[in-house]
Amino acid sequence: xxxxxxxxxxxLRIIDESELSELRIDTExxxxxxxxxxxxxxxxxxxxxxxxxxxxxxEPERAPEPASGSTDGLTTIHAPMLGTFYRAEAPGKPPFVDxxxxxxxxxxxxxxxxxxxxxxxxxxxxxTVAEVIADNAELVEYGEPLxxxxxA
Amino acid sequence: MKRIKRVFVANxxxxxxxIVTACQELGIETVxxxxxxxxxxxxxxxxxxxVCIGPAPAAQSYLRDDLVVQAALGTRCDAxxxxxxxxxxxxxxxxxxxxxxxxxxxxxxEVIELSGDxxxxxxxxxxxxxxxxxxxxxxxxxxxxxxxxxxxxPLLVKAAGGGGGRxxxxxxxxxxxxxxxxxxRSEAGAAFGDERLYLERFIAAARHVEVQIAADTHGDIxxxxxxxxxxxxxxxxxxxxxxAPSLDPAARDxxxxxxxxxxxxxxxxxxxxxxxxxxxxxGEPYFLEVNCRIQVEHPVTEAVTGRDLVALQLRIADGxxxxxxxxxxxxxxxxxxxxxxxxxxAHGFMxxxxxxxxxxxxxxxxxxxxxxCYPGALIPPYYDSLMAKLIAHAxxxxxxxxxxxxxxxxxxxxxxxxxxxxLISVLGHDDFRHGAVTTEWLERAIV
Numbered sequence: 001x002x003x004x005x006x007x008x009x010x011x012l013r014i015i016d017e018s019e020l021s022e023l024r025i026d027t028e029x030x031x032x033x034x035x036x037x038x039x040x041x042x043x044x045x046x047x048x049x050x051x052x053x054x055x056x057x058x059e060p061e062r063a064p065e066p067a068s069g070s071t072d073g074l075t076t077i078h079a080p081m082l083g084t085f086y087r088a089e090a091p092g093k094p095p096f097v098d099x100x101x102x103x104x105x106x107x108x109x110x111x112x113x114x115x116x117x118x119x120x121x122x123x124x125x126x127x128t129v130a131e132v133i134a135d136n137a138e139l140v141e142y143g144e145p146l147x148x149x150x151x152a
Numbered sequence: 153m154k155r156i157k158r159v160f161v162a163n164x165x166x167x168x169x170x171i172v173t174a175c176q177e178l179g180i181e182t183v184x185x186x187x188x189x190x191x192x193x194x195x196x197x198x199x200x201x202x203v204c205i206g207p208a209p210a211a212q213s214y215l216r217d218d219l220v221v222q223a224a225l226g227t228r229c230d231a232x233x234x235x236x237x238x239x240x241x242x243x244x245x246x247x248x249x250x251x252x253x254x255x256x257x258x259x260x261x262e263v264i265e266l267s268g269d270x271x272x273x274x275x276x277x278x279x280x281x282x283x284x285x286x287x288x289x290x291x292x293x294x295x296x297x298x299x300x301x302x303x304x305x306p307l308l309v310k311a312a313g314g315g316g317g318r319x320x321x322x323x324x325x326x327x328x329x330x331x332x333x334x335x336x337r338s339e340a341g342a343a344f345g346d347e348r349l350y351l352e353r354f355i356a357a358a359r360h361v362e363v364q365i366a367a368d369t370h371g372d373i374x375x376x377x378x379x380x381x382x383x384x385x386x387x388x389x390x391x392x393x394x395x396a397p398s399l400d401p402a403a404r405d406x407x408x409x410x411x412x413x414x415x416x417x418x419x420x421x422x423x424x425x426x427x428x429x430x431x432x433x434x435g436e437p438y439f440l441e442v443n444c445r446i447q448v449e450h451p452v453t454e455a456v457t458g459r460d461l462v463a464l465q466l467r468i469a470d471g472x473x474x475x476x477x478x479x480x481x482x483x484x485x486x487x488x489x490x491x492x493x494x495x496x497x498a499h500g501f502m503x504x505x506x507x508x509x510x511x512x513x514x515x516x517x518x519x520x521x522x523x524x525c526y527p528g529a530l531i532p533p534y535y536d537s538l539m540a541k542l543i544a545h546a547x548x549x550x551x552x553x554x555x556x557x558x559x560x561x562x563x564x565x566x567x568x569x570x571x572x573x574x575l576i577s578v579l580g581h582d583d584f585r586h587g588a589v590t591t592e593w594l595e596r597a598i599v
Contacts, residue, residue, distance in 0.1 A: 082205050082219050084226060115218040115248070139226025141204040142213075143188060 067125035067149065075125045076133075077147040079140040083112035083119065087136045095136075097147070101129045109147055112140065127151040156180055156231045156255060156470050160224035161199065162245075163235030164214065165538060166524045167446070168195035171233045174462035183227045185220055187213035189532045194524045203227060208534045214238040217245040224254055231255040231469060233462075237536070240445035241268060257469040259421045259444045266418055267442045271312035271350050273418075277439040280417035282410040285429070285438045287352035293330050299351050300329055306354045309336045313344025315441050317387025322354060357590045359430040360384065361396045361437065363411035364453045366464055367420045368474045375408045376457050377483050379449055382591050383578060385501070390571075390594065391578060392449035393488040394456045397549060398588040400435050407437045414442065422468045423461060432590050448491070448541070451522060455487035455545035487545040488552045490560070490579065492523075493537040496569040497598075504569035505533035514562035518546045518555050531568055539570065553579050574598065 067075045079085070087095040087110055097109045103123040112119045131148040134140050158181040161171045168184055172195050175182045184199040189208040196202035203223050206213030213219070217239055224232050232249050234240040234257070246261035258264065267273050271289055278284045286303045289312075290296040300307060300323070309332055311319030319340055321332045333349065341347040364376040380396035381389040396404070411426035425447050427440040450461045467475070496502045511525045523540035525531075531539065544555035560576050581597065583589050 082203065082226075083222055114222050117218070139203070139223065141223075142206045143204055 067123065069151075073150070074130055074148040075127065075151050076145045077109060077121070077123060077125070077149060079112060079134070079142060079144045079146055080121060081112055081114060081119060082142045083114040083140065085134045085136065085138055085140040085146065086111040086113060086118075087132070097123075097129050097132075099129055099132060102152075103127060103129060103149060110134075121146070123147075123149065125149050125151055156466060158183065158200075158227070158229045158231070159257070159466070160185060160220070160227065160229035160232045160254075161195065161235070162214070162220045162224075162232055162239055163237070164190045164193065164195065164524075164535065166522045166541060167235040167448075168193075169198060169524045170522055171195075171235060171462055172199050174460060174466070177460075178463060178466060180466065183224070183229055185213075185223045187534075189530070189534065193529070194526065201227060208532060210238065210534060214535075217242055217248055220245060221248045221252055221254065224249070225252055229254065231257055231466070233257040233465070234445065236445045236448055241443070243268070255469050257422070257465050259424065260419075263418060263420055264444045267424075267444050268315065269312055269346075270310060270315050270441055271348055273442055274350070274439065276418050277410075277414050280410075280414050282414050282439045283406075283437060285352045285355070287350055289348060289350045290333070293333055296329060296333050296351060297326070300326065303351055303353050306356075308352045308354045309333055310350055310352055311336065311340035311344055311346070312348035312350065313340060313346035316443075319343060355429055355431045355438075357432040358382075359396075359398075359432050359588050360389075360427065360440075360591050361399065361407060361430050362425045362427040362443075362447075363407055364447075364450070364461075365411050365415045365420065365424050365426060366461075366468065366474060367415050367422065367424070368468050369421055369471055370473050372474050372477075373412050373415050373420070374474060374476070374478045374481055375412050376453050376459065376461075376481055378404065378407060379452055380588055381449060382589055383584070383594050384591050385594050385598075389449065389491070390575070391488065391490045391584075392452055393486065393549070393552075394452040395483055395486070396588065399430065403430065403435050403437050410437070410439070414439070418442075423465050432588070448538070449489050451520060451541060451543045452487040452489045455520070455543060456483045456485060457481060458484065485545055485547050486549045486552050487543060488549070488556055488579075489541050489543045490556055490575045491538055491571075492540040492542060492560075492563075492565075492575065493571045494531045494539050494568040495537045495571055497571050497574050498569075501571075503533065503537045505531045505537075506568040507531075508565065508567040510564050510566035512564040513540070513542075514559055516544075516555055516559055516562075518544050518552070519559050520545070521559075525565075539565075539568075550585070553585070 067077050104126050107123045108120045109123050110121050127149040130150045134146045159175050161168050161184045172182045182199040184196045184202045185205040186196045186202050187208050205219045239245045243261040243265040246256040249256040306324045309321040321336045323329050323332050337347050359382045363378045367373040378396050379394045381392040383391035407428050425443040428437040429440050430437045494504045496504045508529045511527050513521045520543040525539050542559050544552040546552040557579050
């Protein structure tokens with residue numbers, strides 16, 4: 001079902017009149033991410049899915065953006081993989097970051113362990129850590145929010 | 153005695169839902185490990201908990217044994233059920249689970265490893281007195297020429313690391329042998345990391361018959377009858393039934409006994425399937441391979457035996473005795489399953505992913521439908537195209553086939569292309585109605 005410009009405008013109008021501050025729709029052949037306020041709106045048109053014998057191209061791989069924006073101006077750092085979340089290099093060591101820590105995109109903010117493999121996770125954004133969401137030594141899922149950062 | 157309390161379901165689609173349902177009936181909690189695109193699927197929603205193990209591509213989610221074990225540990229599951237496909241026959245997952253004190257619902261890693269080596273499995277079968285096709289391993293072209301003379305042409309070159317129809321080449325005469333052998337060797341090395349090859353006699357008119365076995369950890373092994381899965385396209389089964397039609401009683405007894413004997417010889421545990429190829433001209437059965445998992449087609453066996461095979465897998469994994477003997481296994485009536493796939497038959501069976509705008513299944517006496525589909529469900533392009541399994545159980549074969557045809561005709565499905573029309577025409581086809589067809593019948597019939 002192709003979406004016309006008018007449809008998109010209609011969707012935006014409905015969202016605008018609603019209480020929602022952010023909306024993400026992801027369905028087959030269509031994805032829409034709208035953030036009210038200064039975030040702006042991004043609507044991608046559906047990839048054409050005609051009857052032509054083009055191979056059903058899998059959607060391009062979409063790693064969760066390590067850092068994504070939201071309404072309160074804070075950026076969320078998501079888990080790039082499932083595993084056990086560690087805030088420090090080793091038990092007893094100080095955490096990589098805490099609330100108030102300044103980070104650069106390549107600053108390591110945590111470790112995610114998968115079967116004894118320690119994976120360092122960079123912030124992916126410059127700013128100040130505003131919130132630590134995930135619990136130390138607990139399982140985090142792929143894409144789960146880990147930290148919130150006030151961008152510089 | 154250990155007691156499984158929480159099962160990690162390392163699969164998706166209808167089988168993940170089937171496992172969740174079986175666990176719920178047994179009072180066992182479930183955690184479904186889903187890819188990002190399956191987090192809203194029925195299995196993930198019905199389970200006590202769903203965890204996102206990775207992005208949609210299976211290589212980054214369903215095929216990662218490290219993520220699966222980590223997720224099972226992190227959600228405090230005491231068992232992992234791998235379903236079929238994906239990691240179901242991964243010795244690595246089985247051993248990794250064991251190392252971390254998690255019960256793998258399946259055979260021990262060593263048995264899975266042996267079964268994955270088709271050459272060793274064949275040798276073990278022969279040693280156990282199970283009939284195998286004339287053939288054997290060939291290390292060089294000269295060896296192959298000599299062996300081929302005794303087997304006769306046409307013959308098959310098979311990769312030890314293959315199985316399930318993969319890594320097989322048909323050699324029609326001596327002139328083709330050397331070229332195909334070296335091609336097969338390099339392909340096998342690249343695909344399976346194992347260059348070993350063996351030759352086997354080719355049976356032109358063959359039926360695919362497999363025996364369901366169950367072995368507990370106390371040394372008891374039974375069979376649960378056999379299934380015929382000869383309606384295939386490119387080794388993909390389309391219609392399966394139990395018991396196998398047109399199998400003479402001697403051959404039926406022979407394969408059932410052989411399957412149990414083989415399972416005993418290799419120390420098999422849990423549920424498994426021993427596959428045979430039956431020469432439709434002579435009626436002779438020969439060992440093909442053993443599958444260490446619950447099969448897609450297990451419901452036809454459940455229908456005729458009245459036993460829940462997924463529950464039985466969990467029971468065995470829990471260390472409990474089978475709870476019944478071979479004499480208790482009785483077969484009632486006839487069951488047929490067909491696989492409804494999201495594919496475009498008219499365009500070379502191309503997968504047809506999409507969102508179901510309509511999906512409504514009929515309710516008929518003797519009909520069971522295993523499906524994860526519902527109106528609005530997404531059939532993602534990343535995985536196999538199985539949408540639903542329709543299983544009919546009736547007093548006899550004709551009655552079961554009629555139920556399936558009625559069910560397919562009454563089915564409402566819109567949003568994707570399906571193979572429904574093909575299934576209806578096969579189920580009503582004279583050749584199929586008259587009894588067992590051979591494995592290449594479907595491809596000839598649909599041309």
